[in-house]
Amino acid sequence: MQADSIPKTIAQASQQMQSGLLTSRILVKHYLEGIQKFNPTLKAFITVFEQKALETAIQKDSERSNGQECGLLHGIPIAVKDNIDTVGVNTTVGSQLFCDRIPLSDSVIVQKLKAAGAVILGKTNLSEFAADLSGNNLFYGNTCNVWNHNHSSGGSSSGSASAIAAHLCLAGIGTDTGGSIRVPASWSGVVGLRPTHGLLSNEGIFPRAPSFDTVGFLTNCVEDIAILLDAALFPISTNLKQLYPLSNNINGLKLGIISNYTFRGIEPEVAKEIYNAISILKQLGAEIITINSPFLEEEFDEVTYSTIALYEFHQILQAEYATNPNIFGAKVQSDLSKGVKISHQSYKKAKQKWEECFLQRQKLFQQVDILLTPTTPMVAPLLNTDTKIYQLNRRFMLPFSFLGLPAISLPCGRNCQGLPIGLQLVGNSYTEALILRVAFAFQLASTFSEDSLL
Numbered sequence: 001m002q003a004d005s006i007p008k009t010i011a012q013a014s015q016q017m018q019s020g021l022l023t024s025r026i027l028v029k030h031y032l033e034g035i036q037k038f039n040p041t042l043k044a045f046i047t048v049f050e051q052k053a054l055e056t057a058i059q060k061d062s063e064r065s066n067g068q069e070c071g072l073l074h075g076i077p078i079a080v081k082d083n084i085d086t087v088g089v090n091t092t093v094g095s096q097l098f099c100d101r102i103p104l105s106d107s108v109i110v111q112k113l114k115a116a117g118a119v120i121l122g123k124t125n126l127s128e129f130a131a132d133l134s135g136n137n138l139f140y141g142n143t144c145n146v147w148n149h150n151h152s153s154g155g156s157s158s159g160s161a162s163a164i165a166a167h168l169c170l171a172g173i174g175t176d177t178g179g180s181i182r183v184p185a186s187w188s189g190v191v192g193l194r195p196t197h198g199l200l201s202n203e204g205i206f207p208r209a210p211s212f213d214t215v216g217f218l219t220n221c222v223e224d225i226a227i228l229l230d231a232a233l234f235p236i237s238t239n240l241k242q243l244y245p246l247s248n249n250i251n252g253l254k255l256g257i258i259s260n261y262t263f264r265g266i267e268p269e270v271a272k273e274i275y276n277a278i279s280i281l282k283q284l285g286a287e288i289i290t291i292n293s294p295f296l297e298e299e300f301d302e303v304t305y306s307t308i309a310l311y312e313f314h315q316i317l318q319a320e321y322a323t324n325p326n327i328f329g330a331k332v333q334s335d336l337s338k339g340v341k342i343s344h345q346s347y348k349k350a351k352q353k354w355e356e357c358f359l360q361r362q363k364l365f366q367q368v369d370i371l372l373t374p375t376t377p378m379v380a381p382l383l384n385t386d387t388k389i390y391q392l393n394r395r396f397m398l399p400f401s402f403l404g405l406p407a408i409s410l411p412c413g414r415n416c417q418g419l420p421i422g423l424q425l426v427g428n429s430y431t432e433a434l435i436l437r438v439a440f441a442f443q444l445a446s447t448f449s450e451d452s453l454l
Contacts, residue, residue, distance in 0.1 A: 006030050010076050010170050010224040011244075017064065017075055024057035024064075024075025027170075028119055031077050034168045035121070041149065043141035044163040046082050047090055048122035053077065056119045072231045072244075074117030079169040081160050082123035083130055084215070085204040086110055093206045094126040094156075096139045097320060097327050107204025109173060109215050109232060116231035121169050124159025128329045130175055130208045131313070132156055133183050133390040134383070138329045142383055146188060147418055151380040152390075154184030160218045161188035171228055172218040177208045177309065179397030181216045182409040186375035186422025189411045191439070192218045193225045196429045197404030200232055207316055209309035211354070212401050222246065222410065222440040229432060243433055248441040251285030255438070256368030259290050260297045265395070266377040273413030273421045274374050280445050281372075286438070291367050295360045300399045304357075307342055307350040314339025331387070354402065361403050365428045370438055375409040375422030400426050408439050412446065 006027065007013040016022035032050055039045050060075040080086060083093045085103035092098045106114065114120070125143045127135060135143040135158030143158035145151040146165040153162045160172025161184030174181040176194040185192025194216045202213055217228045226243040234242060257263075257278070263271055282288055314321065314336050321328070321336045328336065364371065376393040400407050405426055412423035423442070427435040 006167075007170075008167065009221050010073065010219070010227050011221075013076060013170060014072075014074070024060045024077075024119060025054065027075065028053050028057040028077050028121070031121055031169055034166070035163075038166055038168065041144060042146065042162050042166060042168075043125055043137075043143045044159040044166065044168060045079070045122045046092060046094070046125050046140050046159070049089065049120055053119055053121050060117060060119065071116035072227055073113060076118050076171070077121045077169050078113060078118045079121050079124045079160055079163050079172045080110060081126055081157055081172070081174045083126060083175060083206040084110060084173060085206075086120065086123065089123070091123065091206070092140070094128040094130070094137050094140060095328070095332075099139075103204070105204065108201035110204070112232045113173070113228075118231075124157070124163055124172060126158055127156040128332050129206070129313075129317070130156035130177060130180055131335055132331045133179060133393060134385070134387070135162075135184060136383065144383070145380050145419070147420065148380075150382055151419065152187060152383050152385065154187035154380060156180040157184050157192075157218065161185055161190055161192065164188070164190045164218050164220055170219070171224055174216055174218050175205060175208070176214050176216050176401070177212045178305070178401050179394050181218060182375050182397060182407060182422070182424060183393060185218055185409040186424075187380035187420060189414075189420030190218050190220060191222055191225055191408065191410045192216065193229070193408045193432070193435075194401070194406060195229070195432055196406045199406075199430065199432070207312070209312040211308050211312060211351070212305075212404075222408075222436055222443045225408070226436050243436060246440040247437050248444055249285075250281070250438050250441045253286045253370065253434075253438065254289050254368040255281055255286045256289050256291045256371045258293045258296050258371070258373070261293065262373050266374050267379065267415075269415040270374050270377060270379065270421050274372075274423060277412040277423045277442065277446070278372065281438070281442060284441050284445055289368050293364060295357070295363070296399055300402065301353070302398060304350045304353050305398055305402050306338075307346060308354060310335055310339040311342040311344075311347040311350075312339075314342070357403065361405065361428060364403075369427070369431075369434060371426040373424045373426070375424040379415050379417075379419040379421060396424055405429060406432050406435055408435050410439050410443060412442075
């Protein structure tokens with residue numbers, strides 16, 4: 001099979017395998033060859049399961065030939081972020097501290113995906129301990145942006161986003177604490193979903209800040225997010241309503257932009273594409289409503305978020321930090337040095353304030369069904385950009401992480417240099433189906449790039 005005929009989505013690959021036009025072995029072999037060719041430059045993967053992936057693919061083909069029941073992801077190659085446990089294989093969390101760490105069991109999310117028939121290609125690169133939006137990693141290499149190797153891929157789920165953008169896998173599993181799925185999705189030009197906090201199990205995932213940590217997905221298209229979420233939420237046989245196939249009817253839905261928030265402090269080219277996205281959604285029948293939100297415009301307290309996140313992060317690594325602080329990279333050392341200074345009493349007060357803020361979730365959606373923002377205020381910066389620039393790009397991430405809300409980033413355009421721009425859709429808790437419906441409608445009505453620059 002020629003490279004240009006290899007399917008770009010889970011839905012396409014599944015259809016071709018069901019009809020006998022494609023096998024999992026051919027698909028996996030294609031991606032392994034791509035990884036071998038491009039990963040030395042991109043640094044998207046830390047570990048590749050070459051032999052195991054091929055063996056699993058052959059097994060999936062045999063099961064299909066023998067008429068065995070096939071799951072939603074039967075034979076589909078997937079990459080897994082390297083802070084997510086995979087049995088018997090290194091899970092480094094992007095740190096030299098854990099370069100030889102081998103879990104005794106799979107994480108729950110990997111168990112679910114394997115049960116649905118997925119083939120795990122390997123473990124993707126990330127910022128050390130998922131602590132940085134840059135995607136840089138001192139120990140395993142900096143993940144490059146597929147569209148311009150001098151620019152950041154975004155982090156911390158950098159490797160998963162870059163691998164998908166480069167067509168080195170069909171889907172990637174990531175984690176999002178303060179934007180670590182959505183930022184790389186935006187800067188790499190792919191789709192990334194952070195589900196409602198607690199919807200999916202974090203068991204077997206190395207924690208960053210448990211109050212905010214969420215496992216999620218990165219793909220080439222919105223439909224594939226729905227398929228992955230179905231696989232993670234439901235067993236193979238279920239009477240529950242699944243998300244896929246998606247509806248694209250958004251007529252009458254109310255989409256909100258926040259008066260002094262959505263367009264404040266963003267690059268002109270980002271603003272242009274967000275305005276264009278709003279125009280497309282209006283043409284599709286959605287009603288665009290401008291709302292006021294004191295919480296988002298003025299009241300969101302990043303100090304409360306940071307107090308909780310840094311305290312929890314230090315609690316996780318305090319023994320290692322006390323013994324040998326220099327084993328960590330600069331960003332992790334900085335976070336741990338701040339976390340050690342936060343008292344338990346301060347943490348308890350921050351948690352109480354956080355819980356009181358949950359009332360804001362309902363206020364945000366009293367007038368609208370979905371909120372619309374840029375994913376980031378700027379396109380991907382250069383790899384060696386000052387850390388303060390990366391911090392600025394959390395602006396549209398942190399409030400929604402803080403409230404545990406589901407959010408998706410999807411491509412909505414490019415700047416004059418060809419760097420992707422992301423649109424973020426945010427819903428109330430457990431409204432993933434609604435978010436995906438709006439995202440799917442937008443995807444069908446807009447132009448998504450299907451080819452990387454590799």
